[in-house]
Amino acid sequence: MRSIDDCPDNTNDGDVADLHVLDPYWTRIGPRARRVLVLVAERLAMGAERYSDDLSPGRDWRREAQEEALDGAVYLARDLLG
DSSP states (O other): OOOGGGSOOOEETTTEEOGGGGHHHHTTSOHHHHHHHHHHHHHHHHHHHHHSOSSOTTSOHHHHHHHHHHHHHHHHHHHHHO
């Protein structure tokens, strides 16, 4: 498996990515996996709009991820309780 540093940063004019870089992967995955990628893209766009942020440094991403995971565990536990 490659690291994030091995993934192409295929941008034109510094901001707009050439989405054709995804073509080899998009054609190899099924429709459900494609829906997951679209949902991730939607969440990234929402975060960029809400926080004016493109995953830039300066936030404690690990802490935020842990908080979100714990929130998810609470929501799931509550759902299991009925």
